[in-house]
Amino acid sequence: MEQMNKAYFQKLARQLMFDVSDEEAEQLQEEFEILNKQIALLEKIDTEHTEPMIYPFEAETTFLREDQITQTISREDALKNAKAVMAGHVHVPKVVK
Amino acid sequence: MNYETVIGIEIHCELKTKTKMFSGAPVSFGAVANSCVNEIDLGHPGTMPCVNKEAVRLAIMAATALHCEIDPLVKFDRKNYYYSDLPKGFQITQQFHPIGSGGYVEIETDEGKKQIRLNRIHMEEDTAKQFHNEEGTLIDFNRAGTPLVEIVSEADMRSGKEAAAYVEKLRSILNYLGVSDVKMEEGSMRCDVNISLREAGSTVFGVKTEIKNLNSIANVSKAVDYEVERQKEILEQGGTIIQETRRFDEAQKATVSMRKKEGNVDYKYFPEPNIPPIRLASDWIADIQAHLPELPDQRKERYQSEYGLNDYDAGVLVNNRELAEFYDEVCAHTSEYKLAANWTIVELTAALNKLNVKPENNPCNPLHLAEMLQMIKEGTISSKQAKIVFEEIMQGKDPKQVVAEKGMKQMSDGNELLKLVNEVLDNNPKSIEDFKNGKDRAVGFLVGQVMKASKGTANPAMTNQLIKQELAKR
Known part of the structure; x- marks a missing residue:
């Protein structure tokens, strides 16, 4: 496990392609220190014979949706949140060659 | 050195449903961009996926026809990656519990029938369609969420011909089942081919390359043949194959590098928390399996x-x-x-x-x-x-x-035809003589004459028989 220091959060931010200021990175470091302490408490619990859970309720379901058109949103709404739109398409910077 | 070619194929097929895999938005090829979407397809916060029954039914049909074992407990997982064709930041797929496991496709080869084993068939959702141009990338989310099945073969194929036969057979089966349009040129069936070479007799796999963008069965075979030669040349010169994704360039009739694969990408798969496991009724599965169309x-x-x-x-x-x-x-x-x-x-x-x-x-x-x-x-x-x-x-x-x-009726009236035959014989004494001298060709000539006289309406079989009969009398 890497040290959760300022440089670590700055590296993560770069990988996820957003900016993080020195101040924010420090704040993240402080918050994660608290979180880590809490997680350390959980680690003290004996889980030797406990199966891991994936879902809060382990009962199986049976429902499948019928293949009927129910909900479409307008093109205008679909594109509303896009920063840039070109010819009815969402326009983003190209990241492939 | 003698090399053995090792080929495995992954095929993605769009299922023929009215709506998406996890939403009630319509599936439509060629519709106006971004007009067939809803909040679920766009990955808006708070939306919940809901599994399409028809997609599951079609997947069961395909799995059954491909001799797979069906898992009656449907589970989905998240494949996490960050790319603009995927609005949620992850794709819902079946990594850990595919709906069908094992199975095979039987193909015809020069050496007779051969079974290509399947690893799995699983359900997942398609991504958005992207168009790259000079100014950037344009995204159409209509395709996002379209139900897909991915069919993964074992590395059982040994030539471009076998690879093409496999894709063709699979396409034919899915087409007869009616589960997919299987149009490679429109992308409703997409094919990724993994190729590596190894020393003949070896059981270890060589470094593989993956070829994408194969839009026809003919191109599958061409691309494999090209890639095999390319790899062979590198190995023979003492070089090493780079693990990478290549695409088939139709104009150059060659495979060209798209991107290098630096180690295995970690997709951080985990079970999809928004879809609890769904138990399929065994009588429903049995009913689907009992009513498969003719393959x-x-x-x-x-x-x-x-x-x-x-x-x-x-x-x-x-x-x-x-x-x-x-x-x-x-x-x-x-x-x-x-x-x-x-x-x-x-x-x-x-x-x-x-x-x-x-x-x-x-x-x-x-x-x-x-x-x-x-x-x-x-x-x-x-x-x-x-x-x-x-x-x-x-x-x-x-x-x-x-x-x-057109007054086309064929002359099949025995008396009428007999009259015509005798007229022709009377007019061609030389042919009768030829026939008697053993020249069988004369019969053909006489049939031709009768045809001509009847303006092509004489029944040829009857004419032939009558001529032989009348010649014998003369």
Whole structure:
């Protein structure tokens, strides 16, 4: 496990392609220190014979949706949140060659 | 050194449903961009996926036809990656519990039948379609969330020919099942081929490359053949193969590098928390499995056993579902099965090519063709005349009407024909003499003369027989 220091959060931010200021990175470091302490408490619990859970309720379901058109949103709404739109398409910077 | 080629194929097929895998938005090819989407497809916060029953049904059909074992407990997982074709930041797929496991596809090779084993068939959602241009990338989310099945083979293929045969067979099976449009050129069936070489006799896999962008079966075989030669050349010069994704460039007829694969990408798979496991009713699965449509191999077998067709003719018909369905309709109206097969394979195909019409838009009425075949069989028209009648049938005309209008009836009246035969014999004493001197060719000449005198309406078989009969008397 890497040290959760300022440089670590700055590296993560770069990988996820957003900016993080020195101040924010420090704040993240402080918050994660608290979180880590809490997680350390959980680690003290004996889980030797406990199966891991994936879902809060382990009962199986049976429902499948019928293949009927129910909900479409307008093109205008679909594109509303896009920063840039070109010819009815969402326009983003190209990241492939 | 002797190399062995090792090929495994992954195929993605869009399922023919009305709505998406996890949302009630319509699935539509070629619709106006971003007009067939809703909040679930766009990954808006707070939306919940809901599994499409029809997609599961079609996946069960495909898995059954491919001899897979069905898992009645449907589970989905998240495949996490960050790319603009994926609005949620993850794709919902079945990494840990595919709906079908094992199974096989049987192909024909030069050495006979061969089973290509399958690893799995699983359900997932398609991504958005992207168009890259100079100014950036344009995204159309209509395709996002379209139900897909991914069919993963084992690395059992050994040549471009086998790879193409596998894709073709799989396409045919899925087409007969009606679970997918399987149009490689439109992308409703997409094929990724993994290729590596190894020393003959070795059991260790060599470094593989993956080829994408194969939009036809012919290109599968071309791309593999090219890639095998490329890898062989590198290995023979002592080089090493770089693990990478390549695409087939049609213009260059070559594979070109798209991107290097630096180690295995970690997709951080985990079970999809928004879809709890779904138990499928065993009687529902059994019902789907009991009502599968006729598959290509079964149909081929039926054509041979019921209609007496040979392996080749049965194969040609079955390879084209629309053509085979037309043939079945013709056979519902006539028992001239072999004649019907010949006319469907040769004349109909030629006529469709000439008209530049696809078999699914075939204008020929199967009843009309059956009636025409009956006329040939009964000697009402000759095969030569039938070709003219057939042209009119392709224009939508009734063969009875064509024969009547063109005064085409074949001369099959024994007395009338006998009179004509004797006239021809009287006019050709030299041929009679030739015949008596053992020149059998004379018969052919005389038949030709009768044909000419009857303006092509004489029944050739009867004419032949009458000439021989009358020659014997002279």
